[in-house]
Each structure stands twice: as C-alpha cells, then as structure tokens.
Amino acid sequence: MNYLRYKKLYQSDNDGTFWPGYIELPDENDSSQISKDQENPSFFSSNPRVVTGLALIIIVAAMFINKTSALILLVIVGLLATKEWFDMFEYETILPYPLLLYAALAPLFVAYFFGLxxxxxxxxxxxxxxxxxxxxFINYGVYDKFGSSFLFLIWFGTGLASIGYFLNNFGPLFTFLLLISISINDVAAYEFGRRYGKKKLSENISPNKTVEGFAAGLFVGSIFVFFVLNYFLxxxxxxxxxxxxxxxxxxxxGDLFESKIKRSIELKDTSTLxxxxxxxLxxxxxxxLSFPILVLFVHFLDLIQ
Structure with a gap:
C-alpha cells in the first residue's frame, strides 16, 4: 500500500485509523496517469452523443448504397424498435413478440414491394x-394494454413503411438525404436553443426544447429539404x-409525440442501445411522422403512380 499518497488523500483519526477505510492504490506512476486521464478525457469519452451520431450517419450512408442493403437496414431497425416497444409496455405475458413484429414489418414489405x-x-x-x-390465450384484466399495440402499428408501422416506399420509388440517395435532414434540424435546433433559447416550446413534454431552437431548426432543415426536393422532384x-x-x-x-408516450410511462429513453x-425509437x-406526410403529398400530386 502506498502509505504516503494515501495519507495525502485522507486524514486520520487520533488513533491512526484512516477514514473511510483502507483503499489499495496503484503505484505513483499509475495513479498519476489515471489523474491525467480524468482531467483530460478523450473526445470519444466526453462526447458520446456526437460520436454515436457520426457513427450512425456513416452506417446509414453505407447501408443506403443500394435498395437491397437499405431495406435490410430498415428491417433491422424494425426488429430493434419492436423489441424496445415490447419491453416498454411489458407485453411478455400479453402479446407475443412475433405478432408485434408483424405490425412493424408487414406494412414495410407491402409498401416496398406492392405500393399503396x-x-x-x-x-x-x-x-x-x-x-x-x-x-x-389471454384472461381478463389486460385489455387496457392492447391500445398501445395498435398505436405501434399506426405510428411505427406506417412510418417505416413510408420510408420503404420512398426507398423503392425514388431510390436510396433521396431517402437518405431526407433521413439526415431531420438530423440537421435537430442539430440546428439544439445548438441555437442552447445558446439563445429563452422560451420553452413544450415544457411538460420536452423541457429542453425552446421556441427559438425550434424556429432555427425549422429554418435550416426546411432549406436543406427544399434543395433535396428541387433536385429530385x-x-x-x-x-x-x-x-x-x-x-x-x-x-x-413526431419527436414530441414519442416524448409524451415515454413520459406517460415514466421513461427517459426507449433503451440504452x-x-x-x-x-x-x-x-x-x-x-x-415526416415521411407519411410526404407520401400523402407526392401521392396527391400524382408523382407516384
């Protein structure tokens, strides 16, 4: 035990006993190195959100190189999101996972292969x-949870199907650019709101969102989407x-909608993945929620036959 270094960190009682107790420390060199690492954390350890975001963009971009790989990615998203929803609402003894998975993936395959x-x-x-x-198979007393399964079909099933629909009709590049446009909106809203935000957008649902950040994100995101549409439509x-x-x-x-669902069941995140x-999710x-709106527009404008 390194007694001298231990004595610097902890004061002893009159009887010579250290508080809160004896702790084995590494040697001087190792302890010094640990202290330096803690004082100067790496970019990867101090910015997990940024690192994860960049990794997601790279993975999605790589998978959206063609329709087949992009469809595989959407299926993987469906599998993971269904598991999150399944765990959130504790369906273990109520609804089988494959049936809920059908709600996620069946609309996707129908929209991708057969259209509207x-x-x-x-x-x-x-x-x-x-x-x-x-x-x-189910006894009484659990029917109040079934509404959430239909909500999953309507919200997630329709949303994922709409993404798959654009993937097949307009190609992976167009779909990918629209996907990241929402991320651009999020980044702009977060950064502007963090610096200049004063008024809360919806404090009861998402306390960190501000009206100023929302306006900035809407402006920047809309400009990006406009140029994407200008090229493809x-x-x-x-x-x-x-x-x-x-x-x-x-x-x-859509973001606020999901936040409200999580708050209703007292969750911060759908998982820690x-x-x-x-x-x-x-x-x-x-x-x-964005893609179904776009499906409605292009369908009514007869852009997709």
Missing part, C-alpha cells in the same frame, strides 16, 4: 390476429416550400 394499392392489407390482418390470440416552387416546411415541422411533432441518443421518432 395494397397498403391496407396489414391493417386488416393485425386486428384479426390480436383478437384471435387474445380471445384464445418536379413540382412548383410553392409546393416545394410547403412540403419542405411541413416535412420538418411534422418531424418535430445508442450512447447519448437512447434507443432506436428515440433516434427515428421524427422520421416516422
């Missing part, structure tokens, strides 16, 4: 499956501006 003409089919099959399963200037603003706006609403970001919540 058959998009209603998963929404007809899932309720039947839930009713048959619960009527056969043949629509009028007014339509581009409107679509750009609504796409980013509904992204923020992504350091600094929470879970998969925390990372994709905005896109799950």
């Amino acid at each position: 003409n058959n998009f209603h089919i998963p929404y007809l099959i899932f309720p039947i499956g839930v009713i048959v399963y619960t009527g056969t 043949t629509v009028t200037l007014t339509q581009k501006i409107l679509i750009s603003i609504l796409f980013v706006l509904f992204g923020t609403l 992504l350091p600094g970001h929470g879970g998969v 925390d990372r994709i919540d905005s896109q799950l």
